[in-house]
Amino acid sequence: MGLFDFFKKKETAPEAQEALDKGLEKTKEGFLSKITKAVAGKSTVDDDVLDNLEEVLVTSDVGVTTTLKIIDRIQARVAKDKYLSTSELNHLLRDEIQLLLAENNSNDFRNFEYGDYKPYVIMVVGVNGVGKTTTIGKLAYKLKAEGLKVVLGAADTFRAAAVEQIKLWGERVGVRVVAQAMGSDPASVAFDTLQSAVANKEDVVIIDTAGRLHNKIGLMNELGKIKNVMQKLIPNAPHEILLVLDGSTGQNAFEQCKQFTDATDVNALAITKLDGTAKGGVVIGISDQFKIPVKYIGVGEKMDDLQLFDKKDFVNSLFN
Ligand SMILES: Nc1nc2c(ncn2[C@@H]2O[C@H](COP(=O)(O)OP(=O)(O)OP(=O)(O)O)[C@@H](O)[C@H]2O)c(=O)[nH]1
Numbered sequence: 001m002g003l004f005d006f007f008k009k010k011e012t013a014p015e016a017q018e019a020l021d022k023g024l025e026k027t028k029e030g031f032l033s034k035i036t037k038a039v040a041g042k043s044t045v046d047d048d049v050l051d052n053l054e055e056v057l058v059t060s061d062v063g064v065t066t067t068l069k070i071i072d073r074i075q076a077r078v079a080k081d082k083y084l085s086t087s088e089l090n091h092l093l094r095d096e097i098q099l100l101l102a103e104n105n106s107n108d109f110r111n112f113e114y115g116d117y118k119p120y121v122i123m124v125v126g127v128n129g130v131g132k133t134t135t136i137g138k139l140a141y142k143l144k145a146e147g148l149k150v151v152l153g154a155a156d157t158f159r160a161a162a163v164e165q166i167k168l169w170g171e172r173v174g175v176r177v178v179a180q181a182m183g184s185d186p187a188s189v190a191f192d193t194l195q196s197a198v199a200n201k202e203d204v205v206i207i208d209t210a211g212r213l214h215n216k217i218g219l220m221n222e223l224g225k226i227k228n229v230m231q232k233l234i235p236n237a238p239h240e241i242l243l244v245l246d247g248s249t250g251q252n253a254f255e256q257c258k259q260f261t262d263a264t265d266v267n268a269l270a271i272t273k274l275d276g277t278a279k280g281g282v283v284i285g286i287s288d289q290f291k292i293p294v295k296y297i298g299v300g301e302k303m304d305d306l307q308l309f310d311k312k313d314f315v316n317s318l319f320n
């Protein structure tokens, strides 16, 4: 069964849109005020306006590659309609960004399947402090609310506080956490977690990992080891390698995405901390440039501040 079909209906609720609008407030304010400046004193979209617009997108952390694609599209529209008014620019921009994002495969996650074996296993990766553990807690909350049995694996054994933090989330959400002492082998924690989840017929396993592996070889070895051990129990585990990126770091998030996708088979992305930043444009760039679906966005620190990413809603929210 597809795990994420569960969420679909709920997410279109007005409260979800409201929470999204609120979470993106800072990005939206920055973006729209820059656009207003970009067209000040101009009635039609001319070369100056396009230059300014390019700068707006780049400084909103959309990224150069994606910005150029968007500008090309707007330029093509202007070529057809020389007297395109600047008052139409917002709508035009919204439509073009939506079309651009619709062309890549960012919604493929709806096809993720358990395969023949339960549980569905999610391994969460990402550098230090991006919001991995928090995202795991929020995701567990969401899945549990859908009636799924969830268990968390405390495979970030690097420091005692990490184990305590995930245990706390487990208590808060009311899901089981498998942990060993600080400093123990992360692969062994992952194995224990899967083994007990199979025995208890639980639906979803989420494995936390340490974010401290700064060189690529170390990272590959560590994550490779965890994967191998899990595959002894469940041949196609982990079904999902979820890379968490901190949206407030702008271009760094792009860089981390490159590094992690080189080092391991990341097949889903979560972009966090969008509530505290004006750099939310990063979501547009990342979902355009990486052929990996952005699955979740974090818009706050609370349990229910994780949303399924919907490209259309996201862009609408920026322009509404
Ligand atoms: N405002 C806001 N804060 C967030 C969000 N997600 C996480 N945080 C905060 O970011 C900080 C770091 O989050 P963690 O979940 O501990 O990050 P981590 O990746 O597990 O960090 P390490 O275990 O040290 O690698 C915490 O203070 C979280 O509350 C979000 O979407 N919005």
Ligand SMILES: [Mg+2]
Pocket (backbone or CB within 6 Å): 132, 133, 134, 156, 162, 208
């Ligand atoms: Mg953590």
